[in-house]
Amino acid sequence: MNTVAPSWPPTSSAAFPRISRLPAYVFATINAEKRERIEAGEDVIDLGMGNPDLSTPEHIVQEMVQHAAEGIHHRYSASRGIYGLRDAIAEHYARNYDVQLDSEQEVVVTIGAKEGIAHLMLALLDAGDTVLVPTPAYPIHTYSVVFAGGQVRTLPLIGDDEGNVAGDALLAGVDDAVRSGWPRAKALLLSFPNNPTTLVADRPFFERVVELCRREELLLIHDFAYAQFGFGATPPPSILQIPGAKDIAVEFFSMSKSYSMAGWRVGFCVGNAAMVQALTKVKSYLDYGIFQPIQIAAAHALRCDQSCVTDTRETYRRRRDALIQGLRANGWPVPLPPATMFAWAPLPDPFVDMGSVEFARMLLAEAGVVVSPGVGFGADGEGHVRFALIQDEGRLRAATDRIGGMLRSAA
Numbered sequence: 001m002n003t004v005a006p007s008w009p010p011t012s013s014a015a016f017p018r019i020s021r022l023p024a025y026v027f028a029t030i031n032a033e034k035r036e037r038i039e040a041g042e043d044v045i046d047l048g049m050g051n052p053d054l055s056t057p058e059h060i061v062q063e064m065v066q067h068a069a070e071g072i073h074h075r076y077s078a079s080r081g082i083y084g085l086r087d088a089i090a091e092h093y094a095r096n097y098d099v100q101l102d103s104e105q106e107v108v109v110t111i112g113a114k115e116g117i118a119h120l121m122l123a124l125l126d127a128g129d130t131v132l133v134p135t136p137a138y139p140i141h142t143y144s145v146v147f148a149g150g151q152v153r154t155l156p157l158i159g160d161d162e163g164n165v166a167g168d169a170l171l172a173g174v175d176d177a178v179r180s181g182w183p184r185a186k187a188l189l190l191s192f193p194n195n196p197t198t199l200v201a202d203r204p205f206f207e208r209v210v211e212l213c214r215r216e217e218l219l220l221i222h223d224f225a226y227a228q229f230g231f232g233a234t235p236p237p238s239i240l241q242i243p244g245a246k247d248i249a250v251e252f253f254s255m256s257k258s259y260s261m262a263g264w265r266v267g268f269c270v271g272n273a274a275m276v277q278a279l280t281k282v283k284s285y286l287d288y289g290i291f292q293p294i295q296i297a298a299a300h301a302l303r304c305d306q307s308c309v310t311d312t313r314e315t316y317r318r319r320r321d322a323l324i325q326g327l328r329a330n331g332w333p334v335p336l337p338p339a340t341m342f343a344w345a346p347l348p349d350p351f352v353d354m355g356s357v358e359f360a361r362m363l364l365a366e367a368g369v370v371v372s373p374g375v376g377f378g379a380d381g382e383g384h385v386r387f388a389l390i391q392d393e394g395r396l397r398a399a400t401d402r403i404g405g406m407l408r409s410a411a
């Protein structure tokens, strides 16, 4: 017998249960106000989304352009990625991390890390399965679980004064969640260097994570989107460098940030063959692969001289310094981010009670600067706003001067 939904005919997307579990998009209000101001001719400095403003390096663009003209590439591609790109990914891991990957079984190309994470959860989770996610977090880390019908158990992500993850606290939280939660958690999702907090993790911490996940039978998913954006002396480690990690873990990498290819939509997932193959299978039903010239250009990007990656990192480092110096000079003491293309700023003292959404709206209204309210990254992000370093140093200095003016007049 057909059952008729009470909301028939549907009048809003909330009529569909899976969608109604998704909270309202916190960034939507700010985005709408930003659009209004730009349309009214105001000079808005947008430091909101982590959308890189840098162009893709010329040699990568040229490789794509050359192959785009060849009709052989205009057909459907391989959903799991062409072998040339999967081989280049395996070589990238061998070269940078001394990690050996079987490009047939342990590598799958994704339409950006975001798509990959969402579909991995769909592949791994049964309805009601629990995933542990430290928050504040990049939104898809929590919503991928919701989309897949799972349950998210958040753990507070905190750091020390040097910008390292507070490892003891996080691991104690995981341990407690595994022991006290029912049904028992199935997976842990981590991401270091971290968006939005900019926290970094070192190898000893990863060793403890892998040991804990192996002992407690947790799948481990590591989003390594900011792999090449560490400003410290040692590059951020890959989770797959830890012995035994491949038995339980996969790692996502994105071409969006390191190679300024955000609009091209290329990323990949590597590691545990069973998990990689589960994602490969889901994708084989859902997509036909990325436009082949883009995959060829991504392989070229990974194999070529990597000075463009160093240049990009140094650009973000200079921007970081300009933003932090400017904010501090204007009376807002913001910690120096050890990594990523963001700064994570606690609300200045007089504005703490206002909350991050209202403070971000005030920054837009009175300084013409767009930032992301911390609560958009989960309740644990309240009390902060995130700056994305997606403007040049001159614009960042202008932004900090305007913010200084706003803070002074509000005081």
Ligand SMILES: Cc1ncc(COP(=O)(O)O)c(C=O)c1O
Residues within 6 Å of the ligand: 050, 111, 112, 113, 114, 115, 138, 191, 195, 223, 225, 253, 254, 255, 256, 262, 266, 267
């Ligand atoms: C932590 C993290 N993961 C993944 C992504 C998205 O990567 P992609 O463009 O490859 O989908 C972002 C983008 O901001 C991110 O911050």
